[in-house]
Structure formats: structure tokens, C-alpha cells
Amino acid sequence: MRIKKNIAVSDTGFLFNPSTGDSYSVNPIGMDIVQLMKLNKENDEIKKAIMNDYFCDDATFEKDFYDFTMVLRNYKLLDDE
Amino acid sequence: MSKPKYTIAVTGLNAIDSPGPGLAIIRGLRDAKSFDVRIIGLSYEALEPGIYLHEYVDKTYQIPFPTAGQEVLFERLTYINEQENIDFLYPNFDAELYNFIKLQKQLENVLNIKMVLPTIDQFEERHKINLYEYGLKHGINVPKAQPVYNTFEIPAIANQYGYPIVVKGKFYDAKVAYNMEQASQHFNKISTQWGLPILIQAFVRGSEVNVCGIGDGNGHLLGAVPMRKLYITDKGKAWAGITLDNEKLLEITKNMVESTKWKGPFEMEFVKTVEDEYYLLEINPRFPAWCYLTVGAGQNQMEALVNLAMGGKVEPFTEYKIGTMFIRYSNDLIVDINEFEKISTVGEL
Numbered sequence: 060m061r062i063k064k065n066i067a068v069s070d071t072g073f074l075f076n077p078s079t080g081d082s083y084s085v086n087p088i089g090m091d092i093v094q095l096m097k098l099n100k101e102n103d104e105i106k107k108a109i110m111n112d113y114f115c116d117d118a119t120f121e122k123d124f125y126d127f128t129m130v131l132r133n134y135k136l137l138d139d140e
Numbered sequence: 141m142s143k144p145k146y147t148i149a150v151t152g153l154n155a156i157d158s159p160g161p162g163l164a165i166i167r168g169l170r171d172a173k174s175f176d177v178r179i180i181g182l183s184y185e186a187l188e189p190g191i192y193l194h195e196y197v198d199k200t201y202q203i204p205f206p207t208a209g210q211e212v213l214f215e216r217l218t219y220i221n222e223q224e225n226i227d228f229l230y231p232n233f234d235a236e237l238y239n240f241i242k243l244q245k246q247l248e249n250v251l252n253i254k255m256v257l258p259t260i261d262q263f264e265e266r267h268k269i270n271l272y273e274y275g276l277k278h279g280i281n282v283p284k285a286q287p288v289y290n291t292f293e294i295p296a297i298a299n300q301y302g303y304p305i306v307v308k309g310k311f312y313d314a315k316v317a318y319n320m321e322q323a324s325q326h327f328n329k330i331s332t333q334w335g336l337p338i339l340i341q342a343f344v345r346g347s348e349v350n351v352c353g354i355g356d357g358n359g360h361l362l363g364a365v366p367m368r369k370l371y372i373t374d375k376g377k378a379w380a381g382i383t384l385d386n387e388k389l390l391e392i393t394k395n396m397v398e399s400t401k402w403k404g405p406f407e408m409e410f411v412k413t414v415e416d417e418y419y420l421l422e423i424n425p426r427f428p429a430w431c432y433l434t435v436g437a438g439q440n441q442m443e444a445l446v447n448l449a450m451g452g453k454v455e456p457f458t459e460y461k462i463g464t465m466f467i468r469y470s471n472d473l474i475v476d477i478n479e480f481e482k483i484s485t486v487g488e489l
Contacts, residue, residue: 065385077385077462079347080368
């Protein structure tokens with residue numbers, strides 16, 4: 060799962076899709092996930108990094124990560140569609 | 141090296157809720173690096189805000205409405221030219237363009253006033269009524285549309301396209317109808333204001349994206365900036381917008397300019413579907429009111445157009461800044477009644 064290359068992400072969690080002009084705000088965890096995706100990290104690596112930085116159990120991460128990527132997919136921000 | 145100073149006349153000073161492009165063009169001209177300007181405003185009505193914006197417009201003259209005809213317009217421009225020695229003229233209203241295109245040679249040969257405009261054939265061919273055939277001819281997707289002269293003709297077309305349909309005036313206005321009753325209401329309202337025929341167009345769902353550009357008349361695209369409307373007023377005008385990174389849209393625009401050998405400024409209005417297909421809704425044969433965004437994004441297209449007419453070297457723009465936004469705002473000008481009196485009675489300010 061890759062985020063589109065042209066998606067710009069700021070340090071404040073502002074995402075901009077230059078193809079559509081749409082912009083979004085993500086919270087700090089979302090921003091961390093998007094930044095890791097931009098670095099082409101695999102899902103397992105993202106999970107490890109997030110669970111290292113945030114207090115969270117396996118099941119909660121899996122569920123929330125799935126939800127978050129569904130949102131990214133719906134907004135056509137992922138490359139795998 | 142000293143810069144030339146041009147006297148440039150501009151119409152479309154009506155910076156209102158459905159604004160003319162005049163003030164945006166003037167801002168672009170005042171930002172020009174290659175020349176200095178004296179701006180002459182050409183107005184139709186005494187309440188056009190640009191008349192009173194003296195930091196933008198040096199002097200304004202009233203001109204006759206387009207319905208007065210070409211002869212009267214030429215006479216008035218002759219008088220204005222005697223006072224101002226105009227180098228270049230920017231007509232900006234669809235309704236006045238026909239007269240200016242027809243007068244183009246006369247204005248250049250007799251008064252030495254230059255303009256860069258589409259030919260009369262280019263102007264006529266892209267009319268809303270002809271747009272579907274235009275799309276077929278130039279390989280551009282255009283929603284199917286048929287002209288109608290009576291509401292009785294609508295059900296057959298609606299059956300063919302399926303509701304919703306778009307009811308459009310031949311010059312201006314477009315409304316979406318979800319059933320026959322709404323279609324009849326829109327037909328009556330729009331035809332009363334803008335005449336017949338009315339255009340019944342298939343509805344295409346998607347987001348509105350526009351391109352502002354210029355063609356050199358030899359098939360070369362000199363500049364193009366795609367923009368998506370972020371906020372649309374109840375009159376369908378962009379109140380905010382953002383420049384896009386969109387190769388497909390630029391390709392369609394380049395093909396249109398190559399295929400038609402378009403000369404002058406233009407705005408192409410598209411709907412982008414969720415399947416990433418683009419449908420052309422309209423070609424405006426002039427700069428749009430949001431054209432100052434092109435300057436903000438690094439393409440001073442208004443400056444380039446003047447240089448094209450004046451024989452200066454014009455290199456095509458190759459890039460623009462993606463993610464540049466414009467946000468329109470309204471403001472209240474405080475005006476002395478003496479100024480209003482002067483433009484109303486003498487026709488000059």
C-alpha cells in the first residue's frame with residue numbers, strides 16, 4: 060500500500076492532493092502513518108513504528124489502521140487503486 | 141534598459157458578484173515586468189466599481205452598449221483615441237466581442253489600436269449551441285445537447301438522456317432540472333431573459349475544473365493554468381479556487397489550441413467525472429474573472445498577450461506553481477458624488 064507520490068504532507072498534518080485540489084487534515088498519529096507510507100514502509104514496519112511511539116494493543120491498531128487506509132482509499136490518495 | 145510605456149484600454153470594470161475580468165487584467169498589466177502602463181477604463185454603466193478605483197484605472201470613458209452597433213462604437217473609440225493614443229485594447233465581455241472582432245482591422249489600420257482576439261469563425265464555432273459538434277470535430281468530450289424552441293420538445297430529449305438534465309440559455313445561465321416540471325420552469329425563466337433556443341444538455345456529475353490560457357493563432361499554446369473551483373456562488377461563479385497539477389487537462393487544452401489555431405485568451409470549463417474523464421461545458425473567448433490567479437502562479441498571461449501584439453518576443457510558459465489559491469472578496473468603495481456625476485453626465489472620469 061503506497062500513498063500517491065504527488066501527495067504533499069506538511070509537518071502540521073495538512074495533506075494536499077495537487078491533482079484534484081483537495082486538502083485534508085490528519086491528527087498526529089495519522090500524520091506519522093502518512094509520513095511512514097511516504098517512506099515506502101511496509102504495513103508491518105508501520106505497525107511496529109506506531110506501536111513503539113503510542114500506547115496501543117494489536118487489535119486496536121489493526122482495526123484503526125484498516126479504517127484509516129479505507130479513508131485514504133476512498134479519497135483516492137493511495138497508489139494501489 | 142528603459143521599458144516601453146503602453147496605453148491600454150480595458151472593458152469589464154464591473155467587479156460585482158458576477159464580475160467582469162477587467163480589474164483582474166489590469167492588476168496583471170500593472171504587475172508586468174516588461175512594460176509600464178497607463179490604463180484607460182471603458183465602461184458601460186456609471187456604477188461599475190473599476191471606474192472609481194483610481195489606483196488601478198487612470199481614466200475611464202463610457203462607451204456605447206453593443207446593441208448600438210459597430211459604427212457608433214468606432215466613433216466613440218476614435219474620440220477616446222484622440223485623447224489617449226491607445227496602444228492596445230482588451231475587450232472582455234462575450235456580448236461586445238462580436239463588434240470588436242469585426243472592428244479589429246479598422247481599429248488597427250485607422251487608429252493603430254491593437255488587439256489579440258479569436259477570428260469570427262473561432263468565436264462563432266464555440267458557441268454553446270454548436271459546442272457538441274465542436275467537440276466531435278476537435279476530439280473533445282462534450283455532454284450531448286440539443287436546442288429546443290418549445291417545452292413540448294423536452295420530454296423526448298429527457299427520455300433519451302435521463303434526468304437530471306441541464307437547461308441552458310444560449311448566452312448565459314444554466315440550471316439543473318430533475319423532472320419535467322422543473323425543466324419547464326427553467327425553460328420559461330431563461331428564455332424570457334436570454335431568448336431562444338434553449339439548450340437541453342445531458343447532466344454530467346463531477347467537479348468543475350477550468351483552464352485559463354492563450355493561443356498564438358498558429359496552433360501554439362503560450363500559457364495555460366488549470367484551476368479547480370473551491371467555492372462556487374449561487375450564480376455559479378468561482379469565489380475561491382486552486383491551481384492543479386493536471387497533465388490530462390493541459391493535454392486537452394493543447395490539442396484544442398493546435399486543432400483550432402485559437403488566437404487570444406480563452407477559458408475552458410470542464411466537468412471532471414469520478415472516472416477521471418473530462419467533459420467540456422463551455423469555451424469563453426476571453427480571460428475569465430479569475431485570470432489574476434495565472435499571475436499568482438507565475439504566468440502573467442495578460443502581459444504576454446500585449447507583448448504578442450506589440451511584436452515582442454513571447455516564449456511559451458512552461459510551468460506554474462501548483463497549489464496557488466485565490467480567494468475573492470468584496471469591499472465597499474466610498475465615492476464622492478461629484479465623481480458619479482461626472483461619469484454620468486460627461487461620460488469621462
